[in-house]
Amino acid sequence: xxxxxxxxxxxxxxxxxxxxxxxxxxxxxxxxxxxxxxxxxxxxxxxxxxxxxxxxxxxxxxxxxxxxxxxxxxxxxxxxxxxxxxxxxxxxxxxxxxxxxxxxxxxxxxxxxxxxxxxxxxxxxxxxxxxxxxxxxxxxxxxxxxxxxxxxxxxxxxxxxxxxxxxxxxxxxxxxxxxxxxxxxxxxxxxxxxxxxxxxxxxxxxxxxxxxxx
Numbered sequence: 001x002x003x004x005x006x007x008x009x010x011x012x013x014x015x016x017x018x019x020x021x022x023x024x025x026x027x028x029x030x031x032x033x034x035x036x037x038x039x040x041x042x043x044x045x046x047x048x049x050x051x052x053x054x055x056x057x058x059x060x061x062x063x064x065x066x067x068x069x070x071x072x073x074x075x076x077x078x079x080x081x082x083x084x085x086x087x088x089x090x091x092x093x094x095x096x097x098x099x100x101x102x103x104x105x106x107x108x109x110x111x112x113x114x115x116x117x118x119x120x121x122x123x124x125x126x127x128x129x130x131x132x133x134x135x136x137x138x139x140x141x142x143x144x145x146x147x148x149x150x151x152x153x154x155x156x157x158x159x160x161x162x163x164x165x166x167x168x169x170x171x172x173x174x175x176x177x178x179x180x181x182x183x184x185x186x187x188x189x190x191x192x193x194x195x196x197x198x199x200x201x202x203x204x205x206x207x208x209x210x211x212x213x214x
Contacts (some may be wrong), residue, residue, distance in 0.1 A: 031062065034049075038058075046076050047059075048074055048075075054072065055072065056071070057076070057099070065084075065098060066095065070088060071087060072087050083096065084096070092105055093107065103136055108125060109126070118153050120150055131173065139171070152186050157171075160175075165179045165181060166179055166183060166184045167179030177195070177208050180197065181195045184196075192204065193208065200214040
């Protein structure tokens with residue numbers, strides 16, 4: 001019956017949760033007095049550890065990724081995206097899941113966590129946007145554009161804005177369409193890029209070659 005199946009599902013879920021909790025408790029117990037405090041982030045399974053005023057991070061197996069020596073805070077909000085947030089002296093940075101620094105704390109004032117997309121990170125400071133890849137290599141420097149959108153990054157292009165006008169860069173940061181358009185739309189179904197410049201419409205192909213000038 002439906003009720004019987006629901007009962008079994010709930011029972012297995014409870015058993016799984018119990019085993020998970022026991023496993024985490026065993027890891028914490030085995031760490032002994034190595035750290036002053038150990039807290040399991042239940043969403044990711046990682047452990048935040050504390051020593052004095054510093055925090056570090058252990059992976060779900062209890063192996064140390066980031067020792068509690070350099071950072072004031074370590075956060076697991078974006079583990080699923082492949083990033084660990086670290087804070088040092090009030091400045092925020094990013095590491096990968098091995099603890100290797102991608103963006104050193106203070107390198108950029110902010111990074112937009114809505115745009116951790118397919119290996120790219122949107123960074124910003126004082127309404128100026130730039131772009132880095134997931135190795136920390138700067139692709140678009142700050143100050144060049146007022147907006148950088150990764151919406152079409154899977155299609156190999158980045159939408160840029162400057163002074164309210166739109167353009168397109170490739171994934172190396174090279175401008176393919178300068179930011180002079182009122183609007184840009186990738187019509188992938190038909191294989192074109194539709195643009196509008198003031199009230200005039202134009203068309204580019206998906207390689208950004210102009211077919212009809214606006």
